[in-house]
Amino acid sequence: MTETRGIDRRSFLVSVAAAGGALTLGFGVHPSQAEAGAPELTAWIVIARDDTVTIRVARSEMGQGTLTALPMLVAEELACDWSKVRTEFPRPDENLRRNRVWGDFSTGGSRSIRNSQEPLRKAGATAREMLIAAAAAQWNVPASECSAFNSVITHGPSGRTLRYGEVAEAAAKVTPPKDVRLKDASAWRLIGKPTGRIEVPDKVVGKPIYGIDVRLPGMLYAAIAQCPVFKGTLKSVDESKLSGRRGVHNVVRLKDAVAVVADRWWQAKTALDALAIEWDAGEGGEVSSASIREFLLGGLAATTAGVGRAQGKLAEGFARSARRVEADYAVPFLAHATLEPQNCTAHVTGDRAEIWVPTQNGEAAMASAAHALGIPTQNVIVHKTMLGGGFGRRGVTQDFIPPAVLIAREVGAPVKVLWSREEDTGHDYYRPVAMARMAAGLDASGMPAAWHVRMTGNSIWSTLMPVAARGGVDRQFQEGFLADMPYDIPNYLADYAIRNTHVPVGFWRCVNHTQNCFFKESFVDEMAHAAGIDPLTYRRRLIGTHRNANKFLGVLNAAAERAGWGTPLPPGTFRGIALNEAYSTFVAAVAEITLAADGTVRMPRIVVALDPGTVVIRSPPRCRPRARSCSASPRRSMARSPSRTAGSSSRTSTTTACCGSPRCRRSRPC
């Protein structure tokens, strides 16, 4: 996200929310109030008399661990007893009323932990100092003689103690200190130490914690069919076949969708399937996979394209080179496929709405509902639930909310609107279709003297927020090929010809890195192969003087060493290596694949080395795979603090994931 010229998804979300419903109207209208009952110490922390500490979590939990990791940041500095910590999601309307005291609710871009380090640790430290000050005042001793540990304040000279719950009420009245000292990383007792995730016990007993599980008194269920062609509209619905159908209440017509509302979802779904619906496909009706391909091939050949990165003189580099290597790559649109299909439960009464929704951005959900209904933003109450997967589907785009609130308004009762799997797959904001055309000129030593990366495809920014793709340059689409590219090429051009289709596109799990790493690393292998040089050696030579060369080399060497790069393989087994940086995490992987005579490819083993910065959640020790891993996936449980505190050195850990190879020893039980 650092590549988008100062416009990131955070500011985008704020602007969307503001445009959707005058977000600023509520500011300052209601003064901040402590939660009824237990006293609030900073907006993030409530401590009850029985020492229970409630920590507010602004970001959504979708499996990435924020519900545990963010409270850990607070609790580390608060010096409270972790076993007494509870969590809650503050409501977006409360945030609005309290001048956005909890900041940004949007959960995406691998930002939750990176952006929360300082504010949350400071909140914990501030509350700790307030508790100490209150205890010191009660004892009439200097605060400097008191210390806090495990929810107990101790007066050193006298040995007297007070529990947090005993002084919380007095502490809440203490003026918060302006400046607090944060612990040195070497003194951390919680961050990075083995900790089970807070919500896991609920998840293994099937507690109804997801949006799809919401159940309200008098609630009806809706199934929805949206126009099968994007940007098309509803022409007509023949509901004659529904007469006498059991449980069916309403057929709701929207501009581009039809919904059936019934006592049960299955009744609604089967009734919807029985409806005769006529759609107006609109302009998109003529588009096919073949026409999109032709459109993109035009982008590869276009004479003009937005330049993401240029250095040296490309033509001169090619002129000096001894041989030319070329390759084209293509990837299709991809759906997010959250296992919990899109859903939203809504209750609309007059100019007020209440919704229960699995969303990556509670504030955008609030604005989206308000905008769809034409009511003030502060009239919308959003209850965030657990998400059965997010991956970007439930973040910037909140398209599952407007139909739900419109249906609920028409019905006049609480309605759970649940998309079928088919509807979910067919109406996503997809990872963009993309193509890359690579051309490199290799010098006499086989190294690239010139490299041209031409990309084309559907730009997310230019469709969702055109200002972010000013001048036809969408740098996010080219991420991985810009300053974050590990390799030194004297004459280099990365450009991108935007080719937008009618298919909606959106941010998808690491977004463009997922295809760009494939394009980039595949082509590095093509160059190495053409040069007759080992792919690992080739990469080591190419890394050169990149400002993060040590990190790139660190993960590259760690993965190669652990994988046994260069050691003999059985016939039919092959190794490949790749290297990338995404959102401040450095990662290298060595994959072993087998190729059967019938063409079947299997991957029995992959070794991943990653340098994610500070790791916040570590798995309990008994369940760590034997490869000393901290985490198998860069999407999970780690902080990528851009400015590390002293003592928190960068480290590289390797993880070996086993997929059943008889030679792999990583599959034994813990």
Place this chain on the structure above:
Amino acid sequence: MARLTVNGHVRHVDDDPDTPLLWVLRDTLGMAGTKYGCGIAQCGACTVHVDGVAARSCALTLAAVEGKAITTIEGLAANGLLHRVQQAWIAHDVPQCGYCQSGMIMAVAALLKQTPHPTDAEIDAAITNICRCGTYQRVRAAIHSAASA
């Protein structure tokens, strides 16, 4: 009225006989632990036990399970004690988003009844549930752990 036994309790439901068991459990009986993922018995999120055998409830009609004993994730713990698979899941911190895990746990509990000490190959063959977060390595480690508990 169809009669079935859910987690040891006899229940009478008057849904249409062709209603999938999944929706009877979720909407009629209000037991939301069993999840809807695909609706075509591919992902396994809706896995329950029917007479002790793992079955995908989205593709089983009410008529097909009439009179049978159903166990759902809500009924897996016995006498206030979590099933050893659930315990292993907590010890190994298996779930990420967790949405698939009810079905995953039910499938594993059924597997361990039939095959108390499965090999990796037997796990791969029997546990075909889809986890979109990709917890498969932890799932496997937790299965071995539960098998030796």
